[in-house]
Amino acid sequence: MNYSKKELNDKNLINRNLKTFFGLLLLTLTLFTSCETSDDSDTNENDSYVPTSQTFSNIKNEALTNNTQTFQFDGNDGNITLTSSNGVQININTNCLTLNGNPVTGTIDLEYVELFEKGNMLTTNKPTMGTMPNGDKALLISGGEFFVEATQNGIPLNTNCGLQLVVPNNLTGGADPAMILWEGNIDTQDNLTWNEVDDATGQGGVFVEGGEYYAFLGQFGWSNIDRFYNDPRPKTLIKAQAPVGYNFTNSAIYLSYDGEDSGLASLDTYDGTLNLFSEHYGQIPIGLECHVIFATEDNGIWRYAVKAVTIVADDIITFNFSETALATEAEFINIINALP
Numbered sequence: 001m002n003y004s005k006k007e008l009n010d011k012n013l014i015n016r017n018l019k020t021f022f023g024l025l026l027l028t029l030t031l032f033t034s035c036e037t038s039d040d041s042d043t044n045e046n047d048s049y050v051p052t053s054q055t056f057s058n059i060k061n062e063a064l065t066n067n068t069q070t071f072q073f074d075g076n077d078g079n080i081t082l083t084s085s086n087g088v089q090i091n092i093n094t095n096c097l098t099l100n101g102n103p104v105t106g107t108i109d110l111e112y113v114e115l116f117e118k119g120n121m122l123t124t125n126k127p128t129m130g131t132m133p134n135g136d137k138a139l140l141i142s143g144g145e146f147f148v149e150a151t152q153n154g155i156p157l158n159t160n161c162g163l164q165l166v167v168p169n170n171l172t173g174g175a176d177p178a179m180i181l182w183e184g185n186i187d188t189q190d191n192l193t194w195n196e197v198d199d200a201t202g203q204g205g206v207f208v209e210g211g212e213y214y215a216f217l218g219q220f221g222w223s224n225i226d227r228f229y230n231d232p233r234p235k236t237l238i239k240a241q242a243p244v245g246y247n248f249t250n251s252a253i254y255l256s257y258d259g260e261d262s263g264l265a266s267l268d269t270y271d272g273t274l275n276l277f278s279e280h281y282g283q284i285p286i287g288l289e290c291h292v293i294f295a296t297e298d299n300g301i302w303r304y305a306v307k308a309v310t311i312v313a314d315d316i317i318t319f320n321f322s323e324t325a326l327a328t329e330a331e332f333i334n335i336i337n338a339l340p
Contacts, residue, residue, distance in 0.1 A: 051297040053249035057190065059297040063123035063329055069112045075104040075152075084114055089166035090148065096161035097150060104152055113147035116171045118264040119333030121145065122254055122295060123302070127266040128226060129279075130182060130194040136281040139255075140194060141263040143172045143179045143206075143213055143225035150220060159220065167213040167225060172262040176227065180204025181215055184222030189248075191268045194224050229263060236313045237282035240267055240292055241275055243321040251296035253277045253319075258289040258340045276316070284311050291339050294319045295332075302332040306339070 071082045075094050082090040090112060097104045115121050121128065121142075128140040144167050150157040169175045181204050182194040197205045197218070206215045206225055217223050240253045248270035255265035265284075267277035288311040296303045305324045309317060327335060 049298060050245045051250045055300075056250045056252075056297045059300070059302065059329075060123065060125045060190075063120070064113065066329065067113050067115065067120055067124060069114075071110040071112065073108055073110070075106055075108055082110065082112075084112060086114055086116065086171055087168050088114055088144070088146075089164075091164040091166070092150075092159075093161055093163075096159045097157045098160060099152060099155060099157055104157060106152065108157070109151050111147070111149045111151070113145075115145040116142070116262060117333075117337050118256055118261065118339075119336035121264045122293065122336050123329055123333060125190060125252065126184075126192050126222075127254060127264040127268075128194065128224065128262075129192075129266055129268065130196070130226060130228060132228075136283060137193060137268070137279070138281065138283040139229040139257065139260075139263050139265045140182070140224070140226035141176075141229050141260055143167065143169060143176065143262070145184075145222065145224045146215075146217075147222050148217065148220050156220070162216060162218050163220075165213075165215040165217065165223075167215060169208065169211055169213050175208045175211070175213075177208050178227040179206050179208070179213060179225050180227065181206045181217075182224040182226050183219075184224060186222070191266070192222065194226060229257065229260065231285040231288065233285040233287055235283050236286050236311065236315065237278065237280060238267075238284050238311060238315040238317065239271075239276045239278045240294075240317040241319065242277065242294060242296075243319050243324065245321075246294075246296055247272065247275060248277065251294065254293045254295065255279075255284070256291045256293060256336065256339050258291070261337070284315075286311055286313055292317045293336065294324065298326060302327045302329065304332060304335070306335070 069084055073080055075097060077094045079093050115126055126145055128142045129137045130140040132138055146165060181197040183197055184192050184194050186192050199205050206213055213225050215225055242251050253267045257263060267279050269278050269280045290309055292307045292309050294305040303324050303326055305319050307317060
């Protein structure tokens with residue numbers, strides 16, 4: 001079909017107008033879609049990555065490995081002293097070590113962990129919560145958490161005469177004669193609880209001499225030099241809510257008490273219906289200035305949030321995903337240790 005010059009010009013004008021119209025329509029739809037996506041992300045805060053219980057467990061185990069020191073010695077060495085990176089002396093009599101009740105000869109491996117600061121306590125999930133006489137749990141102030149295990153060819157050994165730790169008390173603020181010895185028990189949900197060691201001498205397995213604590217351990221495993229945090233103010237039960245998608249299996253919530261560098265409380269119970277973490281014992285002082293910490297895993301590193309809080313009765317602290325940030329293990333430890 002043949003068009004006149006005027007008709008061709010009119011047709012080109014119509015085509016240009018149509019292109020402009022559809023271009024504006026596409027831009028409008030794009031902007032509208034972007035706004036809708038943003039609104040969705042506010043209600044479904046973390047739909048790109050949600051950690052599993054296994055990945056969260058992995059990052060805590062990695063932190064524990066990074067805090068583990070190893071030693072080797074011979075079963076015939078007798079009384080030996082091993083010195084840790086922080087100057088703790090580990091005194092062991094190798095003649096007391098047994099495997100299935102029999103004396104041990106040959107090479108022995110020893111794994112040792114020492115935790116003095118709340119950043120390392122958090123990343124390894126080793127808070128300082130001690131069992132009270134009535135069965136409740138409350139915060140302990142620590143002179144050091146320790147794990148000692150001797151093995152041969154990967155098989156754990158026993159000792160029939162105990163071992164001794166000599167711990168510089170300047171690592172945790174100086175000598176405190178109220179400190180006693182505790183043993184740690186880890187339950188099926190990876191919660192560590194400290195139980196006071198019964199001691200007939202009345203010294204609680206620990207005494208202070210000069211600049212050191214002397215702790216006498218009756219067995220391998222987790223031990224702690226501790227005392228209960230003392231605060232005369234009325235107590236309350238607090239709760240905390242994790243961001244959408246996070247629960248007791250893939251995240252944790254802790255309390256850092258301001259002014260206490262070597263103690264870390266945990267909210268170790270969980271209401272799945274309301275997605276609320278709690279310590280459920282009602283042992284948090286009203287008026288306490290503290291920092292509440294949400295911690296989880298995100299593609300092999302830590303995702304966290306920290307809130308400064310002054311505790312009020314029946315407090316509920318809420319975390320949103322938009323408040324979280326990412327950090328390596330070293331960065332996260334420094335952030336927690338820098339809290340007041």
